[in-house]
Structures are given as structure tokens and as C-alpha cells.
Amino acid sequence: MARSRNGRPVTLREVAEASGLSVSAVSMALQDHPRIGRESKERVRRVAAELGYVANSAGRALRARRADAVAVIVPNTSQHVFGHAYFMHVLTGVNDVVIEHDAQLVISTNPDESHGAAAYERVMRSGYVDGAIVTSASIDDPGITRLVASGLPVVLLGRFPHLPEAVSVGVDDRAAERLATEHLIREHGRTDLVHLSGPLDHQTAIDRRDGFLDAVEEAGVSGRVLEGDFSEESGHRLGRVLATTRFDGLVASNDEMAFGAMTELAAAGCRIPDDLVIVGFDDFGLSRVTNPSITTIHVPAESMARLAAEQLFDLVSGSGITGERHAVLPVELVPRGSCGCTARHP
Numbered sequence: 001m002a003r004s005r006n007g008r009p010v011t012l013r014e015v016a017e018a019s020g021l022s023v024s025a026v027s028m029a030l031q032d033h034p035r036i037g038r039e040s041k042e043r044v045r046r047v048a049a050e051l052g053y054v055a056n057s058a059g060r061a062l063r064a065r066r067a068d069a070v071a072v073i074v075p076n077t078s079q080h081v082f083g084h085a086y087f088m089h090v091l092t093g094v095n096d097v098v099i100e101h102d103a104q105l106v107i108s109t110n111p112d113e114s115h116g117a118a119a120y121e122r123v124m125r126s127g128y129v130d131g132a133i134v135t136s137a138s139i140d141d142p143g144i145t146r147l148v149a150s151g152l153p154v155v156l157l158g159r160f161p162h163l164p165e166a167v168s169v170g171v172d173d174r175a176a177e178r179l180a181t182e183h184l185i186r187e188h189g190r191t192d193l194v195h196l197s198g199p200l201d202h203q204t205a206i207d208r209r210d211g212f213l214d215a216v217e218e219a220g221v222s223g224r225v226l227e228g229d230f231s232e233e234s235g236h237r238l239g240r241v242l243a244t245t246r247f248d249g250l251v252a253s254n255d256e257m258a259f260g261a262m263t264e265l266a267a268a269g270c271r272i273p274d275d276l277v278i279v280g281f282d283d284f285g286l287s288r289v290t291n292p293s294i295t296t297i298h299v300p301a302e303s304m305a306r307l308a309a310e311q312l313f314d315l316v317s318g319s320g321i322t323g324e325r326h327a328v329l330p331v332e333l334v335p336r337g338s339c340g341c342t343a344r345h346p
Helices: 012-019 023-030 038-051 057-064 078-082 085-100 118-126 142-149 173-187 203-219 232-242 255-267 301-317
Strands: 069-077 104-110 131-135 154-157 167-171 192-197 222-227 249-252 277-279 296-298 326-329 332-334
Touching: 012 023, 012 038, 023 038, 069 085, 069 118, 069 142, 069 301, 085 104, 085 131, 085 301, 104 118, 118 142, 131 142, 131 301, 142 154, 154 301, 167 173, 167 301, 173 192, 173 203, 173 249, 173 277, 173 296, 173 332, 192 203, 192 232, 192 255, 203 222, 222 232, 232 255, 249 255, 255 277, 301 326
Parallel strands: 069 104, 069 131, 131 154, 154 167, 167 326, 192 222, 192 249, 249 277
Antiparallel strands: 296 332
């Protein structure tokens, strides 16, 4: 690959910026894809020649042969991945499609919390996969930007507004958390609510927090936010903090934090749902077996993963994706005992 003035290789993104097109459009133009017009293809080829851009070895290998393998990249440790129900749903959904295509699934994680780029670099250097699905990346993660710019077919699970050219599949987290919060306000008359957010360097956590704030602001009720990290442990920690305060509604960013907080509040003498109503988010299994069961937002994680995998195989084949480039799947509120809905919603 040619070098730019500062010695770095010329990237696909630099060609895209110089030609005024998206990275994905430039990639397709260089592959002579029929979806790209003749004038755009000529402009891209001219700019690429002027900059000295040459596709990297992984890209050449992909065009020359198929590896019949795709990767799921999770920029977290393997202990985090295999210990969380969300990732099990994702892997199940992706693997179903991989099997249908008679391909192999590669899982790339980080060896520890200090090696944030390892999961991406392992895939980009290998040349042994045809494409990748990425999930659970933070908003300031440079690895995901490099991966999208590399030209390797990529589908993102979740919302990544800073990468509008990338194909993505997700849910409307902001609208969903607003729905959950409005349920406690409108159906249960709560006026003093607390939101347990996920880590606010992740778009999912930001969107769910903003949905909560939208709802309390519109209703004119009190609302405050405490930041957690999506773990049950952070729910326990924040629950102990809340046990010394007064409020009447808890909106957690996921069921694990809801359960952790609910356990601590109950131990402190809080009666749920009489004194306090609680709603979680995800519905991956835990919310159905707690006492009381947790009212939550059902996220179709396996369906999201299946669609992401189908979109990825479309990109790998060069046929272009079917459906929306930024697919948003529906969610639903599941009322249960933690908000007092058991009698009305069996």
C-alpha cells in the first residue's frame, strides 16, 4: 500500500474523503460494483491513483478467494463475553446463519482490559475471515473506525452515529427507555425516579439515559442518574447508595443492574412494588426468575444477530444488502411483578 506524506499507508477513508463519497461506496466502486455509477467509479479510480492507494493484502485475499469464515469481534475480555447472557444470544443468532452458509465462526476478544485494539488487529492482520460483526464497542474506540475503513465487510450491532457509512442493526434504545419510564409515571403515578445507567462511553448507555431524561422532563417529575457498568455488581453498589435515600421509581439500563439494586433495597427493608417500582431492560432470562419478576424491555437480541449475519453474508457476496442499511428492530415492554403489574398482566 502506498504511503502518505506522513509515512502512513493511504487508507480507504482518505480516498473516500478526497472523492466526496462514503467509505462503503468507494469500496464498491473499486470492486466495480453495479450499484455505483460510471462517473463515480471513474472519480474514485482517479483519486485512488493520484493518492497512490492500493488495496491491502487482506482485501486482495478476499477478492481472490473466500475463507468461508466470519468473525464476531467483542472488544472485551473472554470472561466478560462468555459470562453475559447478551453475548450468548448474539453468538446463537450469528452461528445459526453461519451454519446455513456452511461457514465457520471466529470469536475475537481482548486478552485483558488494557489491550483494547487486540480484538480488531487479530482479525485485520489474519486475512482468514471474509467479514466481521462488531458489538459492545465504546464510542471512542479507534479500532472500530480502522476496521470499517479497512475495506473488510463489516456489520455493527448497535447504533454508531459517528460511522454513518457502516451497515448496522439495533433497536431504538432511547425510545425504549422512554417507554419504560413513562410506564412507571403514567401507569403507577411515580414522581421521583432514579435511572441506573450503563457506562456512558457506550452509545447504548447514552441513548437509554437520554430516553429516561426525555420522559421525566416531559412529565415534569423528578429524575436523577447514577452511572453503573451494566454488571450486577454495579447494581448492588448503587443499590446500597440508594438504600439511604427516598425515591419511588427505579429505571435500570439492564436487568442485571435492576436485580442487583433490587436485592440491596429489599435487604434494607424496601417493599417492592409497594414502596418502590422497578423496571429493567433486555429480558434475556434473569428478569423472569427473580422474586418479584422484573418488568423490562424485551430486546430481540438473537433476531438482531441473525439479521446482522445475513447482511454480512450479503456484503461478502458483493450482492449488496437487502433491506435497510441501518436496520432498527422493534422492542416491547413486558410488565411483571416489580412494578405491580402481575395481577393485570398474567
